[in-house]
Amino acid sequence: xxxxxxxxxxxxxxxxxxxxxxxxxxxxxxxxxxxxxxxxxxxxxxxxxxxxxxxxxxxxxxxxxxxxxxxxxxxxxxxxxxxxxxxxxxxxxxxxxxxxxxxxxxxxxxxxxxxxxxxxxxxxxxxxxxxxxxxxxxxxxxxxxxxxxxxxxxxxxxxxxxxxxxxxxxxxxxxxxxxxxxxxxxxxxxxxxxxxxxxxxxxxxxxxxxxxxxxxxxxxxxxxxxxxxxxxxxxxxxxxxxxxxxxxxxxxxxxxxxxxxxxxxxxxxxxxxxxxxxxxxxxxxxxxxxxxxxxxxxxxxxxxxxxxxxxxxxxxxxxxxxxxxxxxxxxxxxxxxxxxxxxxxxxxxxxxxxxxxxxxxxxxxxxxxxxxxxxxxxxxxxxxxxxxxxxxxxxxxxxxxxxxxxxxxxxxxxxxxxxxxxxxxxxxxxxxxxxxxxxxx
Numbered sequence: 001x002x003x004x005x006x007x008x009x010x011x012x013x014x015x016x017x018x019x020x021x022x023x024x025x026x027x028x029x030x031x032x033x034x035x036x037x038x039x040x041x042x043x044x045x046x047x048x049x050x051x052x053x054x055x056x057x058x059x060x061x062x063x064x065x066x067x068x069x070x071x072x073x074x075x076x077x078x079x080x081x082x083x084x085x086x087x088x089x090x091x092x093x094x095x096x097x098x099x100x101x102x103x104x105x106x107x108x109x110x111x112x113x114x115x116x117x118x119x120x121x122x123x124x125x126x127x128x129x130x131x132x133x134x135x136x137x138x139x140x141x142x143x144x145x146x147x148x149x150x151x152x153x154x155x156x157x158x159x160x161x162x163x164x165x166x167x168x169x170x171x172x173x174x175x176x177x178x179x180x181x182x183x184x185x186x187x188x189x190x191x192x193x194x195x196x197x198x199x200x201x202x203x204x205x206x207x208x209x210x211x212x213x214x215x216x217x218x219x220x221x222x223x224x225x226x227x228x229x230x231x232x233x234x235x236x237x238x239x240x241x242x243x244x245x246x247x248x249x250x251x252x253x254x255x256x257x258x259x260x261x262x263x264x265x266x267x268x269x270x271x272x273x274x275x276x277x278x279x280x281x282x283x284x285x286x287x288x289x290x291x292x293x294x295x296x297x298x299x300x301x302x303x304x305x306x307x308x309x310x311x312x313x314x315x316x317x318x319x320x321x322x323x324x325x326x327x328x329x330x331x332x333x334x335x336x337x338x339x340x341x342x343x344x345x346x347x348x349x350x351x352x353x354x355x356x357x358x359x360x361x362x363x364x365x366x367x368x369x370x371x372x373x374x375x376x377x378x379x380x381x382x383x384x385x386x387x388x389x390x391x392x393x394x395x396x397x398x399x400x401x402x403x404x405x406x407x408x409x410x411x412x413x414x415x416x417x418x419x420x421x422x423x424x425x426x427x428x429x430x431x432x433x434x435x436x437x438x439x440x441x
Contacts (some may be wrong), residue, residue, distance in 0.1 A: 003438070004029065004252045004262040006234045006277065009037030010424055011412040012268030013217060014068055014431030016226050021071075022439065026226045027260065029252065031233030034214040038300075038384050039424065041210035046378050047306055047332065050208035053382045054302040055328050055339055057316075060201035061191040062425040064432065072217045078203045085317035086167055087327075088117050089366045093317075098197050105131075105194040115164070117320070122160045129154040134190045138183065143394040147185045148178035163320050171318060171325040173391050173421050174298045174343045184391045184421045204316055204328070232256065237265055237277045239409040250408050264438045268412040268431065271295050272386060282406065290400045295415060296390040298422075301345035301383035303360045308375040310336040311368040322363045323348070323356075335377060340364075345383055353381040388422030389415045402430055403437035410434035 001024045005012045008030025019026045034040055041050040058065050060080070069075035083097035094115045098107040112130075113123050132154060142150075147169070151161055165177050165185075172188050173180050192200045205212055222228060233255040240248035250265045267274055271292045275283050287293065303324065316328045324340035331337070340360050342348065348356060357379050364371050389395065399417040402410050412434040413427065420426035 001025070001263050002027070003264045003266065003435075004250075004260060005266045005268055005412075006237060006252060007037075007268035007412075008032070008035040008228070008230070009268060009413075010039050010213070010427035011414060011416075011431040011434075012266070013213070013221065014428040015266050015268055015412050015434050016221055016431075017068065017071055017224075018432045018435040020221070020224045020226060022435065026221075027229065027262070028221070028226055029229045029232055029234050029254065031231070031255070033231050034210055035218050035228070035230070036209060036213035038387055039209050039213055041208040042382070044304075044378075044380065047337075049332075050210055051304060051380075052205075052209045052302075052339070053384070054300055054341055054387075055205065056209065056424055057205075057326075058203040058424055059192050059199060060203065061195065061199035062203070062423070064428045065425045066203070068428045072220045074212055074216050074220070077205060077207050077212050077216065079206050079315075081202045081204060081316070082198075083111075084200065084202060085314055086115075086117075086320055087317055087367045088163070088320045091367060091369050092117065096200065104196050104199070105134075107197050108193055108200070117163050118157075118160055122157050125155055125157070126160055126164060129156055130189055130193070133182070133186050134194045136182070136186055141182050141186075143181070145182060146178050146393050147180045147182050148176070150182050150185075151177065167318050167320050167325065171341070171343045172423075174300050174345075174388050175390055175392075176344055180391045181393045181395060183396070187420065202316065229254075234277060237267060237409075238279065239265060239282060240407050241281070248407070262408075264408040264410070266410050266412050266431075266434045266438070268434070270386065270413060271389065271415045272297070274411070285406060286400065286404055286411075290398045292398050292400050292415070294398050295395065296392060297346075297386035298388050298390045299345040299349055299383060299385045300387035301342040301348065301381065303340045303342070303357050304380050304382070305338040305340070305357075305361070305376055306332055306335060306378040307338065307371070308335045308377050309373075311338070311364075311370040311374055312336075319367060322367065323360055324363075338364075342383075346385075349383070349385055356381055391421050401437075402434040403440075408438065410437045 005028045016026045041052045044051045083095045097111045099110040236253040239250040249261045252260045325343045326341040328339040412430045414422040416430040418426045418429040
C-alpha cells in the first residue's frame with residue numbers, strides 16, 4: 001500500500017509516522033523548504049542563529065504528542081518543568097505547583113489558595129468554579145455561552161478573570177475568555193489540572209523547533225523509508241468518485257507538473273486550503289455535513305528581543321494582564337534572548353512592528369524591573385494571522401472527522417474533530433486518526 005500525504009506540518013508528519021508503522025510506503029509533500037509548518041524556525045542573520053517563529057510547548061497531559069516524541073526518538077529534546085511561574089506587576093511571582101503526596105486534584109489547591117494576587121474570597125471562589133467547570137457534562141454546556149459568560153454565572157470577579165482565567169486560557173486557546181467555548185476551557189482544566197499530578201507540567205523544547213521537527217524528525221522519517229519532497233507544492237488532489245469502482249487510485253499533481261499515483265491520500269493542509277486542492281464535487285461532498293469553511297482564524301504572534309544583559313533567571317513563565325501571555329528566556333553571549341508570545345494576537349494585526357515592540361518593552365518594565373538599565377541590541381516580530389481556528393462557542397459542529405466517506409482519502413490537521421483545541425496534541429491525534437480511517441476502509 002502506498003500513500004501520499006500533502007502537507008508537512010505536524011499533522012502530516014504524524015500521519016507519515018503512523019503509516020510507516022503499518023508497513024505502508026509513504027511520500028510526503030511540503031511546499032516549504034522545511035517540515036513543521038508554523039512549528040518551525042527562521043534564521044536571523046543579525047544574531048546568527050535559528051529563532052522559533054513562536055515557541056510551542058506541550059503539557060504533561062498531551063499523551064499522543066509525548067508518544068509521538070518517543071516514537072520519533074526526540075523526547076530528549078524537550079524539558080519537563082514541574083511548576084508554572086506566573087509573573088505579576090511589580091515583579092511579583094506566584095507559581096502553580098503540586099503539593100507532595102496529595103493526589104489529583106487536591107495537589108494544586110495549595111498553590112492556588114496561596115496566590116495572594118487575589119483576595120482570600122476570590123481564591124475560594126476560583127477553586128469552586130474550577131471544580132464546577134470540570135464537573136460539567138457535555139449535555140449541560142450551553143453552546144450559546146462563552147466562557148466569559150459562564151464565569152459571570154459563577155461569581156468570578158473581574159480581577160480573578162484577568163489574573164488567573166485569562167492567564168491560563170489565552171495561552172492555551174489563543175483567544176480571550178469572551179471568545180471561547182466552555183467545553184474547551186473544561187478540557188484544559190480537566191486534563192491539565194484535575195486528572196493527574198503531572199498533567200500541567202510544561203514540556204518546553206530545548207532546541208530550535210526547526211532542529212527538532214525538520215532535522216531530527218525529518219531524518220528519522222527518511223531513515224524509516226519515507227520519501228520527503230521539500231519545496232514541492234501540490235496543485236491538485238484527485239480521488240475516486242463514489243460512483244467509481246472500489247480500489248481506484250488517487251493522484252497528486254505537483255506544482256511542477258508531475259502526476260503521482262497512490263492507493264490512499266491524506267490532505268494535511270489548513271482548512272482554508274482544502275477547497276483549492278479538490279474538484280468542486282468532491283469538496284461539496286466533504287462539507288455536506290460540516291462546512292469547515294466557517295471556521296474563523298485566530299492569530300498568534302511573538303516579539304523577539306536580544307538584550308545586552310540578562311533581566312531574569314527564569315527560563316520560561318506566564319505573564320498576567322499584559323499584551324503577551326508567555327515568555328521564554330535563553331542566554332545569548334553575555335546578554336539574553338527573550339521571546340514574548342502573544343497568543344491572542346488578532347487584535348494587533350494592524351499594529352506596526354516597531355510600535356508593538358515598544359509596547360511590549362514598556363510593559364516588561366513592570367514585570368522585569370532590571371530591564372530599565374538594559375539595551376535592546378536587536379528585535380523583530382513574527383505573526384501568523386491564521387495560525388489556528390477560533391474555539392468559539394458551538395465550533396465543534398463544523399470540525400469534521402478525519403474519515404471523509406471518500407474511498408482512499410482522509411483529512412488531517414489540528415482543526416479537525418479531535419476533542420482538543422488547536423494544539424500539537426490535536427495535530428498528532430488527527431494525523432494518526434487519518435491513517436486509522438484509511439486502514440478501516
